[in-house]
Amino acid sequence: MKDRHSLQTMLGFVAIYALLATFTTDGYYQLILTMVLVWACFGLSWNLLSGYTGLVSFGHAAFFGLGAYTTALGQMHFGLSPYVLIPLAAIFGGISGLLVGIPTFRLRGHYFALAMLAYPLALLYVFEWLGYQEVTLPMMRDQPLAYMQFEDPRIYTYIALAMLLGGMLLTRKIERTRFGMALLSIKQNEAAAEAAGIDTYSWKLKAITLSGAMAAAVGAFYAIVLLVVTPISVFGMLVSSQALIVTMFGGVGTVWGAVIGSAILIPIAEILHSELGSYLPGIQGVIYGAAVTTVILVAPEGLYWKVRDMLRQRKGGTTTPVRDMEAPNSVAPSLASIERSDQQRSAAESGEVILEARGLSKQFGGLMAVDDVSFKVRKGMILGIIGPNGAGKTTAFNLLNGFFEPTAGEVLINGRNMAGLKPHEVCAAGVGRTFQIMRPFMRMSVAENVVVGAFVHASTDEQAHRLAQEAIEKVGLSAIADRIASELTSKELRLMELARALAGQPQLLLLDETLAGLGQSEAEELIVVLKRLAAEDITIVIIEHTMHVMVRLVDRFVVLNHGKVLTEGSPESIIRDKSVVEAYLGKKWSAA
Amino acid sequence: MNFLQTFENVVQAAIAGLLTGSIYGLMCVGLALIFGVMRVINFAQGDFMMVGMYAAYYIFSLFGVQAVFGNSLGPYVAILLATGVSFVFGYFVHAVLISRVSGTKTIQLDGEGHYAQLILTLGIALIMTNGAQMIFGSVMAALRTPLTSAAWELPVGTNISVFLNKSRSIAAVLSVLCILGISLLINRTRLGKSFRASADNPVAATYMGIDVNKAHRMAFAIGIAITAMAGGLLATNYPFHPFVGLEYVIVMYAGVVLGGMGSIIGAFWGGLTIGLVQQLSTLVLPTQLQNTAIFVVFLLIIFFRPQGFFGKNAERT
Numbered sequence: 001m002k003d004r005h006s007l008q009t010m011l012g013f014v015a016i017y018a019l020l021a022t023f024t025t026d027g028y029y030q031l032i033l034t035m036v037l038v039w040a041c042f043g044l045s046w047n048l049l050s051g052y053t054g055l056v057s058f059g060h061a062a063f064f065g066l067g068a069y070t071t072a073l074g075q076m077h078f079g080l081s082p083y084v085l086i087p088l089a090a091i092f093g094g095i096s097g098l099l100v101g102i103p104t105f106r107l108r109g110h111y112f113a114l115a116m117l118a119y120p121l122a123l124l125y126v127f128e129w130l131g132y133q134e135v136t137l138p139m140m141r142d143q144p145l146a147y148m149q150f151e152d153p154r155i156y157t158y159i160a161l162a163m164l165l166g167g168m169l170l171t172r173k174i175e176r177t178r179f180g181m182a183l184l185s186i187k188q189n190e191a192a193a194e195a196a197g198i199d200t201y202s203w204k205l206k207a208i209t210l211s212g213a214m215a216a217a218v219g220a221f222y223a224i225v226l227l228v229v230t231p232i233s234v235f236g237m238l239v240s241s242q243a244l245i246v247t248m249f250g251g252v253g254t255v256w257g258a259v260i261g262s263a264i265l266i267p268i269a270e271i272l273h274s275e276l277g278s279y280l281p282g283i284q285g286v287i288y289g290a291a292v293t294t295v296i297l298v299a300p301e302g303l304y305w306k307v308r309d310m311l312r313q314r315k316g317g318t319t320t321p322v323r324d325m326e327a328p329n330s331v332a333p334s335l336a337s338i339e340r341s342d343q344q345r346s347a348a349e350s351g352e353v354i355l356e357a358r359g360l361s362k363q364f365g366g367l368m369a370v371d372d373v374s375f376k377v378r379k380g381m382i383l384g385i386i387g388p389n390g391a392g393k394t395t396a397f398n399l400l401n402g403f404f405e406p407t408a409g410e411v412l413i414n415g416r417n418m419a420g421l422k423p424h425e426v427c428a429a430g431v432g433r434t435f436q437i438m439r440p441f442m443r444m445s446v447a448e449n450v451v452v453g454a455f456v457h458a459s460t461d462e463q464a465h466r467l468a469q470e471a472i473e474k475v476g477l478s479a480i481a482d483r484i485a486s487e488l489t490s491k492e493l494r495l496m497e498l499a500r501a502l503a504g505q506p507q508l509l510l511l512d513e514t515l516a517g518l519g520q521s522e523a524e525e526l527i528v529v530l531k532r533l534a535a536e537d538i539t540i541v542i543i544e545h546t547m548h549v550m551v552r553l554v555d556r557f558v559v560l561n562h563g564k565v566l567t568e569g570s571p572e573s574i575i576r577d578k579s580v581v582e583a584y585l586g587k588k589w590s591a592a
Numbered sequence: 593m594n595f596l597q598t599f600e601n602v603v604q605a606a607i608a609g610l611l612t613g614s615i616y617g618l619m620c621v622g623l624a625l626i627f628g629v630m631r632v633i634n635f636a637q638g639d640f641m642m643v644g645m646y647a648a649y650y651i652f653s654l655f656g657v658q659a660v661f662g663n664s665l666g667p668y669v670a671i672l673l674a675t676g677v678s679f680v681f682g683y684f685v686h687a688v689l690i691s692r693v694s695g696t697k698t699i700q701l702d703g704e705g706h707y708a709q710l711i712l713t714l715g716i717a718l719i720m721t722n723g724a725q726m727i728f729g730s731v732m733a734a735l736r737t738p739l740t741s742a743a744w745e746l747p748v749g750t751n752i753s754v755f756l757n758k759s760r761s762i763a764a765v766l767s768v769l770c771i772l773g774i775s776l777l778i779n780r781t782r783l784g785k786s787f788r789a790s791a792d793n794p795v796a797a798t799y800m801g802i803d804v805n806k807a808h809r810m811a812f813a814i815g816i817a818i819t820a821m822a823g824g825l826l827a828t829n830y831p832f833h834p835f836v837g838l839e840y841v842i843v844m845y846a847g848v849v850l851g852g853m854g855s856i857i858g859a860f861w862g863g864l865t866i867g868l869v870q871q872l873s874t875l876v877l878p879t880q881l882q883n884t885a886i887f888v889v890f891l892l893i894i895f896f897r898p899q900g901f902f903g904k905n906a907e908r909t
Contacts, residue, residue: 056710103895109706110633114845115894121842122887129880237838241718248711281730282834285722293715296708297692 006172006255013259014165021157028274030153031225036266037160038222039246043258044167045214046243049207051253052180054187055108059116060243062100062123063093063212065234067219069127072135072229075147079138082148086220093216094209101208105201108190117240124235137227148224156225163221164259167214171255174210178455178464183207184253185441185452192439195401197427197456197504215243238285245292251304260303265291351379353412354539355431355508360399360409360419362392362563369395371563372409377508382530382540384554384571386547392563393543394436397510400541401433402426413508428456432501436512436543438493440485446472446496447481454503464503471503475529491522495529502533509533511542515549527553551575600752605871607754613867614764615825617860619840620847621771622819624859627848629791629811632694633706635713637819637844638837639720640678644820645827645836646728648674649735667737668766671824675817682816686809689716695794695808717837724834734831735824763825770821771860777814778856787811791854819844839883843870846890852899 017033024030042064050057067089074080074088104115140147150156174180182203185193194200223229233239250261269284276283299306355377362370370392377383385393398404400411402423411419413429427433432453441449451468458464472481475495480488488496494514501509511530515523527549534540544550550557550571557574559566567580574580623637634640652658652670661669691697693712698705739759747753778784789797790807798804823840826832843866851862866886873885 054707056707058710058714103891107894110710111849111894113710114633114849115891118842118887118890121838122884125880125884125887129878129884238718241714244711244714280726282722282725285718286726289715289718289720289722291715293689293712293719296712296715297689300708 010165010168010172010255014161017161018158021154021161024154027153030157032267032270034153034156034160034225035270036262037157037164038218038225039242039266040259040262041160041164041167042215042218042243043247043250043262044164044171044255045211045218047247047253047258048171048174048214049204049211050244051247051257052175052183052187053204053207055105055204056113056244057116057211058113058240058244059100059119059121060211060215061120061235061237061239062116063096063215064219064222064239064243065120065123065127065231066096067093067216068223068229068234069132069135070216071220071223072137073132075137076135081146082220082224083146086217086224089220090213090217093219094213096216097208097210097212098205100212101205105204105208117237120235120240121237124231127231127235133230135229137223137229149227160221160225163218168255168259170210170214175255178461179203179206181448181452182455184444184448187253188441188443189439191403191423192435192441192500193452194423195403195427195433195435195439196453196500197424198452199422199424201422238288241288241292245288248302249291249295251302253301254304257302257304264303351381353377354379354414355400355541356410356412357396357400358410358412360396360411361407362395362399362404363407368563370399370406373560373563373565374409375558375565375568377539377541379507379539380534380537381556382534382542382554384550384557385541385543385560386545386550386557386574387560387566391560393560394512395563396560397433397512397541397543400426401431401510424456427504427506430505430507431510432504432506432508433510434494434497434501434512434514436516438490438497440488440493440496442486443484445482445484446477446488446492446499449485449496450499450503453500456504467505468499468503471499474502474533475499490517491525494518494526498526498529502538506538508539508541511540511544513543513545515544515546523549596751600754601875602872603748603752604754605875606868607756608760609868609871610864611757611760611764611867612829612871613864614767615760615822615863616843616847616867617863618767618770618825619819619822620844620851620859620863620866621774621856622815622817622822623844624815624848624851624854624856625774625787625818626812626815628854628856629787630694630808631706631791632690632709632812633713634690634812634815635710635841636717636720636837637816638839638841639717639724640682640816640837641819641823641826641840642724642832642834642837643681643720644674644678644816644823645735645832646724646733647677647820648824648827649733651677652735663738667735667824667828668762670735671821671828674824675821678820679813679817683809683813685716685816686812690812691805691809695805717841721834721837728834730833730835732831732833733827735827737828740828757829759828763828766825767822770818771857774814774818775857783807783810842883842886842890846886846893849890850893850897 021030021033024033042060046057046060049055070089070092071082071085074085100119104112107115140149144150148159182193182198185196185198186200186204190200219234222234246261246265247258248261249265250259251257265288269287272287273284295302353376358374360370360373361368373396385396387393395404399406399419402418402421402425405420409419410417413426413431416429418426418429441452447468450471451464454464454467454471458467472478475498477492477495477499480492485493485496498514515526518526523546530540530553542554554571556568556570558568559574559580567574567577619641623634626632626634626637648667648670651673652667657670657673658666689712693705693708737759739762742758743755744758744761745753746756778787786797786802786807789800789802790804794804843863847863847866848859849862850865851858851860866889869889870882870886873882877885
């Protein structure tokens with residue numbers, strides 16, 4: 001099994017490392033062995049937040065430093081033992097992570113990174129001002145065990161090794177559950193994750209809380225080993241950078257990244273520093289800087305992934321897609337079979353209203369992108385929204401599923417007003433959505449992509465996997481469920497997005513130009529799938545340009561122009577409406 | 593009398609703020625030019641500034657500028673030369689490193705390349721800071737002129753008068769002149785037009801025959817040169833060291849965000865505001881917490897007004 005395999009690798013690594021430490025007699029090398037583990041652990045904490053969510057933290061030193069000062073001051077002022085202080089530091093770290101996360105997660109991308117930078121630097125000056133320029137932990141030579149002040153430096157390495165193993169197991173555990181999947185999906189595409197029902201904000205808060213706790217615990221241990229804490233050594237820029245750099249160098253988003261990076265970079269930097277540091281101060285920083293500069297240019301994901309890709313290629317390339325393997329379920333559609341029966345259509349005319357837009361408006365500055373739009377969607381119907389480019393179709397969708405808050409109006413889902421709620425809440429209420437510009441999680445397999453969508457209504461991970469599997473079967477992608485999304489064709493990606501939306505057990509699907517960029521026969525295949533879904537009582541609202549397909553697919557049209565509803569009605573009436581046809585579909589159609 | 597004393601202190605701090613703020617403003621414009629045209633967050637901007645400071649320092653003392661132009665004019669000549677050196681340095685760094693993760697290369701990168709750009713410039717910053725420590729040592733250096741400790745006395749009313757530090761005043765005036773030059777460059781020249789086009793829509797600009805890559809390289813080099821000049825002017829008033837970049841990088845980001853990411857002239861007003869806030873904070877806060885005050889202001893700005901004074905929308909969904 002793969003599972004047991006990686007656990008064995010971890011235990012093997014720990015055993016070899018312990019052996020190495022046991023036979024290292026030199027105190028200085030022993031310290032390096034300990035520090036490699038400390039920074040690896042710190043790197044893992046950074047990875048937990050930044051590696052998985054993709055939100056780069058430039059400020060992990062804030063947590064590390066708080067942990068270190070908690071220990072130093074706790075022992076100095078209250079005589080507390082490290083066994084109390086390390087957990088205490090972790091609690092403080094977790095709380096500060098949460099406090100930092102609550103405001104800072106409103107920011108994205110570089111704003112987030114820069115804001116994170118400000119925290120440790122602000123703390124650095126505060127601690128200097130408080131007069132903690134240099135805090136030395138009191139010596140407790142008479143109680144070495146109680147205060148972790150061991151004569152034998154090897155013991156520190158063993159403790160650090162235990163911490164690292166803990167960190168690795170925790171990371172691995174997270175990676176395999178809903179938590180890790182949610183974080184990864186945020187990294188790949190936050191908007192898609194939200195639309196798939198992932199409460200991105202609360203997952204990010206969980207991640208930073210845990211990450212802060214881990215970082216603070218490592219900082220606490222660091223203080224115990226070195227016995228001296230200064231603001232610059234625990235809050236400084238180099239500390240934050242080190243977490244980032246060992247992880248980036250070794251590999252982002254994996255248990256092993258920080259360990260590999262730390263094992264290579266820390267000894268090099270330390271030894272060079274001790275050999276040359278007296279006349280070349282700052283050599284460590286240059287090494288770290290050069291390492292991260294090189295890695296971002298040569299192997300942006302880090303060594304681990306680079307080596308893995310190279311090994312895969314040598315093996316004969318399991319990564320290369322098998323082009324001729326088409327999905328066996330892809331039914332060659334006969335045109336007759338995709339006509340909607342009159343019975344279905346009439347049912348759709350009179351069914352209960354599942355979604356209603358009431359006076360929906362959205363203003364961007366001076367532009368009314370959506371202006372007083374009202375329409376009803378009845379259970380089991382397929383509603384088509386058409387209109388020229390810029391008519392406000394996608395904006396209307398964004399209002400319906402919660403990406404935008406309407407300037408005015410209501411979105412009633414089963415009679416409940418959902419306007420202004422977050423996309424994941426709308427998703428939980430039974431609205432699935434796909435995107436005009438596809439938003440697959442490119443690095444994840446089809447099955448993983450879809451399972452992200454399944455969590456919203458699954459109480460256990462097993463159930464989520466089952467729901468995902470069902471959704472994949474429904475769209476006919478079972479044969480390629482293990483392929484990575486980046487290897488798929490447009491049609492397969494469209495189907496996968498559909499499956500991801502389906503996995504959340506929606507009553508209503510919002511499909512934004514699902515057929516865009518597909519050839520005739522591919523589009524027909526998708527149409528077959530959509531009709532089958534409609535027959536299974538899933539209500540569909542679809543934006544589409546391909547008129548001849550739409551006419552046969554939908555039960556009713558809503559025509560938008562300049563953000564307003566121009567007209568609505570049956571396909572027949574819309575097709576015959578000369579003004580609609582001429583204005584929105586071109587002269588060609590008015591002749592037909 | 594006590595009230596008068598307080599009033600005098602406030603006015604004095606406000607003037608100091610405006611003078612220092614002008615230099616900060618210039619610094620911010622350098623960063624904003626790079627961000628505005630290239631959409632690259634240059635984390636190493638502060639360190640480029642530090643290199644500019646050392647360049648001015650050594651050009652002044654080692655290359656005969658001091659001997660030829662004397663102690664008063666010499667530093668400014670040296671700063672001008674250092675600005676040129678920084679331009680070449682910036683040009684080179686863009687060609688070798690930055691261009692690999694920006695411009696047309698961003699299409700292949702995650703998150704429009706922001707991730708790679710941040711990390712790459714962090715790496716460059718680390719190399720520069722620590723490399724400077726190796727070469728120049730951690731001793732404080734200063735580009736002192738006789739003007740550094742001289743001041744004009746400006747009577748305000750009958751009982752109070754404020755002091756205008758001469759070198760700070762000159763630095764502020766030069767900063768403002770430089771800003772005017774930059775805005776002429778952006779609005780009136782062909783190069784400026786290519787900057788604006790590349791910033792607005794790089795793809796369309798390419799179709800219109802604009803060499804976007806070249807525009808980026810020039811923007812980066814000029815941005816570095818501007819910030820280096822600000823650094824030189826700063827060095828005539830404050831001592832510096834290899835780690836000075838990090839202190840100012842936050843000032844710069846605060847200024848740029850406040851002015852509105854992407855608004856080049858807005859960055860000047862942003863920087864000016866930060867200078868004012870910093871100097872006024874000395875009235876109520878201990879000196880050690882001055883930087884903390886800037887960080888807090890910075891955080892408040894990005895939380896409550898991420899689009900800044902002049903920016904429209906900070907980010908698109």
